[in-house]
Amino acid sequence: MSSGILSIDLDAIAANWRALDRMTDPATQTGAVVKADAYGLGIDRVAKALAKAGARRFFVAVAEEAVALRRALGPGPQVCVFSGHMAGDTGLIRDLDLTPMLNSIDQLTRHLESLPGHPFGIQLDSGMNRLGLEPLEWQAVAELALSAGPEMLISHLACADEPDHPMNPRQLEVFRAMTDGTGVPRSLSATGGVLLGPDYHFELTRPGIGLYGARPFAKARPVVHLTLPVIQLRDVDAGETVGYGNSWTAERDTVVATVAAGYADGITRHLSNAGQLWAGDSPCPILGRVSMDLITVDVSHLAEVPATLDLLGPHQGVDDIADTVGTIGYEVLTNLGHRYLRRYSGGPAA
């Protein structure tokens, strides 16, 4: 077998959800963000594991993502859509019983006219300038919107991963000014906001990345393990080069392992001559360019070369890879490819 094995620990995802849930007051509900196929880990298995752990409100980015989610969850749990009610979404919202987070006066009008009495929430822009009604728009329509009985009022923090950033209290103040006294359940915090403390929790939180074991939830249990088969070993003499573009030249005789995964599997080319794989506790530097299906690594120092090397494991998580290439764990996770054999452990049966 020559495909990598991506192991996903559903018990760790459930444990991370519970840990984030325990950080808030018992009266605060903890939702679960499962957009982008549960951050690349498989919405079906992940959502079932989260529902079993106790999550009752789920969030996706766009209505189409809710098809697989509703199939996994069955009727009952709330499925919320961040992009709101777009033209063409009405059938899905009705048939799958979705709760759109309405982002504009247009969406509000579309929803109330096409599906009167159907649940909805409202997204407010407290300063991020990405989605949601701005304070002046909200002022104009708040009375009408509130009389239609929204399920929740939400907003999103731009800098929650930086606890001391002045944007956090500024957005909190704007959100409070827009929502105090409405009596409607409120939600401001994703993972970062949960960690900011009780002022930011309100009635519902919406963690995503923390469930999947990455920053800013430093105490998260790791969730993914990625192990890649070694398909060939060769001795490279001093002076020879390895891979496309001759970008690495051996300074001394080197044992090179060729491993079966590449940028087509979401392993960014930015790891060329930069990252490392692991043989148990020993790091093995990546030599030359990451190609579409293959990576070449230095295993000269190993007494015995194992059949597989780890890209993600106990010594190197998604945040470590992200740091090496200048991105964030979110991007490393959501890029994980579809050629790996995926093995789930824990959680309810498939």
Ligand SMILES: *Cc1c(COP(=O)(O)O)cnc(C)c1O
């Ligand atoms: C993605 C997203 C979340 C979850 O954010 P994390 O940082 O992954 O916890 C919550 N709310 C909104 C509006 C989002 O877009």
